[in-house]
Amino acid sequence: MPRPSRDYFAYRTFTQADSLRGTLGPARANYDVTYYELHLDVDPVEQMIDGYVDMDYRVTGPLPLLQLDLYENLDIDRIEQGGNTLRYTRKGNAVFIQLPAGTEPDTMTHRMRIHYGGKPTEAKNAPWDGGFVWGLDQRNRYWVGVACEGDGASLWWPNKDHLSDEPDSMLISITVPDRLFVASNGNLREEVELENERKKRYDWFVSYPINNYNVSIGIGHYTHFSDTYRAFDGEELELDYYVIDYNLAKARKQFKQVHPMLEAYEHYFGKYPFWEDGFALIETPYLGMEHQSGIAYGNQYMRGYLGGLIPDDMDWDYIIVHEAGHEYFGNSVSVADHAEMWVHESFTTYMEALYVEFHYGADAARNYLETQRRFVANEEPMLGPLGVNFTDFKSSDHYYKGAWMLHTLRAVINDDPLFFGMLRSFYQDHTRSIVGTQDVIDYFSSYSGMDLQSFFTQYLMHPTVPVLEIRQTGEEVEFRLSADVPGLAMPVGVYIKDEPVRLLTTEIWQPMGNGFGLDDVRIDESRYLVDLSRQQPKR
Template sequence: MISLLLLIAAASSLPDKGQPPLTAQTRMSGGPRPAEQTAVRFDHADLSFEVVPRQRRIRGDALLTFTARAPLARLVIDLDRNLPVSSIAIDGSPLSKRAWSNPEGQLVIALPKPLAAGEKVQARITYGGTPHVALNAPWDDGIVWSSTPDGRPWVATTTQGYGCDQLWPCLDFPSGEPALVDLHITVPPGLKAPSNGRLIGVDTLSDGRTRWNWRARQPNTYAIALAVGPFEELTGTYRSRYGNEIPLYYWYLPGKTEQAKALFAEFAPTLDFFEQVIGPYPFADEKVGVVETPHMGMEHQTINAYGNNYAKAPEGFDWLFHHEFAHEWFGNQVTAANWDDYWLHEGFAQYMQPLYGLWREGDARYLTMLETQRNRITNRAPIVRDKLLSEEEVYEPSLGGAGTDIYYKGALTLHTLRGLIGDDAFYRAVRRLVYGRKDPAPGNFRPRFGSTREFEAIVKEESGQDLGWFFDAYLRRAELPDLTVRRDGDTLRLEWREGSRFPMPMEVKIGDRVERIAMAGGSGTLTVPAGQHVVVDPMARVLRRSSAVEQYQTWQARARQ
C-alpha cells in the first residue's frame, strides 16, 4: 500500500505542460545582449546530459571554452533557472557559490582574475532539474515527455522560440554559436539518443544505460537537440553530384517500418534537388539525419525532427520533411545574425517546396503550391524592421511581429524577385547568400551569418539593378503593393498606388500575345484593340494586393467563429 502511495505521489509531482514556468529572461531569445556576451568568442561546448524520463528531469555538465575579444571580468551565460547550478569551476578551479548568481535565467560568473583580449577561459557548469515542458511543441518550446504505444519513453526537445538556455548554458542569440560541440547523452537501457553531427561512439555503462557521443561543428544554438526513444534505424549512403558520399540516417518508432521506408526513399531525390538548384549539402562530412518525434518538427542541424505522421499530400512528397531539410541550407548553413532577418530562414525554406514541385512536375504544380501560400498572407506587420529584435518580437503578432508572413510572404517575395531578375541572377544571388561565395564545393565553405541588407547588396551585384524599392515594398512595409487597372477606349492604363516608389514591370496578355509594360515611374499604358480580352499578370509573377483574397480571408475568419 505504501509503495502504491509513493508511486501516486511521484506521478502527481511530475510537471504538466507549460510547467515549470519560464522567466521573461529565459523566454527572450536574441535581441540586445550584455556587453560581456558580445565580448567573447565561443570556441567549444562539451555537453553531457543524462535524461531521466521517469522523473522528467535532466542532469547536465557543460565545459565551455571562450576567447575574450575584449577585457573581461565576468562571464554572462544564459541558463534557465529551472535548471539550478550545483557547481562551477573556472580553468579547473572550483568557485565559491558566492561567485555566481542566476536569479532570472542569466547566469553571472565573477572570474577569479580578469581576462585580457585574446586570453581563453574554461567554465565547467554542473546543473540539473526539471526543464520546462512544452505546452504545444514546436510552437511553444520546451521538452516533450511522451511514450510509445507499448509504454516506453519517447522524448524530444525544441528550443527555437525561447532559446537554447532551456537545456544548457549558452549564449542565447543567433551569432552565439559554438565553433564545435561535443555531446554525451546518457539514456536508460533499451533507448537510443540520436543527435547532432557525427557519431563518435556509444558506451554501455555497467547498469545497462548507454551514453551516446556526438560531435558537431558550428551548430545553430537552437539546433542542439535531445531525442530519446526505442528507435529503429534506416541507413544508406548518397553519392552526391559533387562526387562526395553522404551518410543517411532515419531513426523511427518500431512498428512503422513501411511508412519509414517510404519517407527514407525521399531523402535522395530531395538531396539531388537542393544540390542541383542551390549547392552542396553543407554537412556532408557529418550526416543527413532525421528522427521521429512526438512534436511536429524542427530544423535541428543534421538531426531534423519529424512528426508529420507520414501524411500524404497531392504534390507527392512530405512537405514537413522537405521544409525542415531546407533549413540545412537556410538557417543552419546561413544563419540570420539578428532575428529581424528571420525570414531568411523561413521564407526561403517555404519557397523551396513549390520550387521542388516545379523541379519534379513543372509549372502547374509550382503555381498551385504557390497559390496555397499566397492565400495565407496577412500583411499585419512588416517582415523586417531593421532593428535588433528577439525571436518573439519578430514572430508574435502581439509583440508587433509578422507571424507566419515570414514564411508565406517571404516565399512569395522570392517568387516575385525571381520573376523580376530572372533565374540566372536569382540563383547566383541565393548561392552567394548561402555559401558566401560563387563557387561552393565540398570542403571550401563553412556555416556563416547573413542578413537582409547583405542579400540586397548581392542581388544588386548579380542583377545589375538597384532594387532597394523592391525590398522596401515587400519586407519593410506591411501592406502589399496595390495596382489599379483602367481601360479607356483603346488605352489600358496600369498604375501602382505607390507611384515611383514601386516601378515594378507588369505583363499583360492581350488575346494570345503577352506584352511587358516597363512601369517606369510606377505607371504605364498599352494600346488594346476594341473587343480584345485582357489579363493582367497572367502567370501571377507579381505579389500584389488582391481584394478577392482579402474577402476570402474575412469570410474564412467569420466561418471559424
C-alpha cells in the same frame, strides 16, 4: 538599412528580459564561444535533467562580467574555471558571472564548467512552443524529444543564447536508462554501458558550427538503418535514420524520398553542407524541426503535411522537403537575430517550390505556389524589431509571403539563368556563415545589376504589397504603381484580354493602351505578388 516602424508591432511590449536575451551587450559581445560539451543525465520517469556544460571561449574585449543564459526554473549548483569557483548573479534567465582576475582579451582559450539541473520547461505544443516533449509511443514506452527555436536552447542547457555566436563544434553526451537509445546531431562517437547504474551513455559529436537551437536529442526505442546518397561528383553522403522500432517498414519506404530531395537541392545550391556529419532523420513525438544533421521527423509517414497542404496530384513528404531545406538556409546560412527569420523561412519555403519544379516541372511549381497564396496575410512586416529576441509574428508571412517575394523577384529579373545563378552564388558564398537582411539586399543588387533596395524594403518592411492602379481616361487605360516606398519602380506582368504584357511600372501614370476596359486587365498571379486596383471613372 531601413527598419520597419515599431508602430506595426505596438501590440508587443518589450521587457528587460527581452533586451537581456536579444541584445549583444558587452557581457555577451566581448567573448566568443568556440566549443561546448553538454553532459546530461535525462530521467524520463521524473522528467528531470542533471549535468554540466563545459564552454570553451576566448575574450575579445573588456569583460568584467560574462553573461550566460539559463532559464530560471533550472538550478545552478556551481560554476568553475581554472580550479576556481566563480561568483555569479541571476536576473531572470540571464546569468552574470564574475571572471577571475587577469582574464583579458587575448588568443587564450578558457574553459568554464556550469553544473546545473532541475525540471526543464515542458513544451505545450512543440515545435511552435519550446521545451521537452515527455511522450509515450504506441506501446506506452518513453519517447522524449526537445525543440527550442525561439524559446532558446537555454531552456535546457546553459549557453550564450544568441544566434550571432555558434561554436565551432560540440559534444553532446546524454545518459539514459539502458533500455533506451539516444539520437542526436552529428555522428555517434561512443555508446557506453554504465552497468552499476543500469544506464547507457551516448556521445554524439558535431564537427561544424551549429545554432544553439538546433542542438537536440531524441530518446526512445529506436532502431537504426542507413543508406548512402551519391552526389553529382560521385562522392557519397552517409544517410542515417532513427525510427521507433515498429515503424521500420514504413520508414524504409517513406525515406526513399530523401534521395530526390537531396538531388534537387544539390542541383540548385550545391552539395549538402554538413557532409562529414552526415544527413539524418530522427523520428520524434512532435511534427518536426530542422535540427542540424539530425532532423526531427514526426509527419507520421504521410504525404504532404500530415496528409494535406500539397496539391492532390503530388506525393511527397512536406517535413522531409521543408526541414531538409533548412540545412541550407537556417543551419548553413544563418541570421543573428530572430527578427530576421525571413531569411531562414522565405528561402526554405521557396525551396519547396524549387523541389517541385525540379521533379514535376515549372507549371506544377507555380501551381504549388498558388496554393500557398491564400496564407499571405499582409498584417505586419516580415522583418521584425531587432535586438529584443522578437519571435511573435502574427502570421506566417515570413514563410509564404517571403517565398512569393522571391518568386516575384524572379519575374522582375526575367532571366532564369541569372536568377538561379544569383541564388546559388549567394548560398555558396555564405555557406556556414551568419548574414543579415542588408547582406541579402546588397548581394542580390550587385549580382543582378539592379538596385533592389526599394523592392526589398517594400516587401520586408511594410505589411502591404505594391498595388498596380489602373484607370480609364477617355478611351485609354492608364497605370501606375502605388507603394509605401517612394519611387518604387518594377516590371509587373499582366494579361490584357488574356494576352501577356510586361509593364514597366513607376509611381507616375502611364498609358497602357486603348480598345479594352479595366475589367480586361488582370495581374499575372502565377508570377507576381502584386495587388490590382481598378479606379472606375466618376459618372
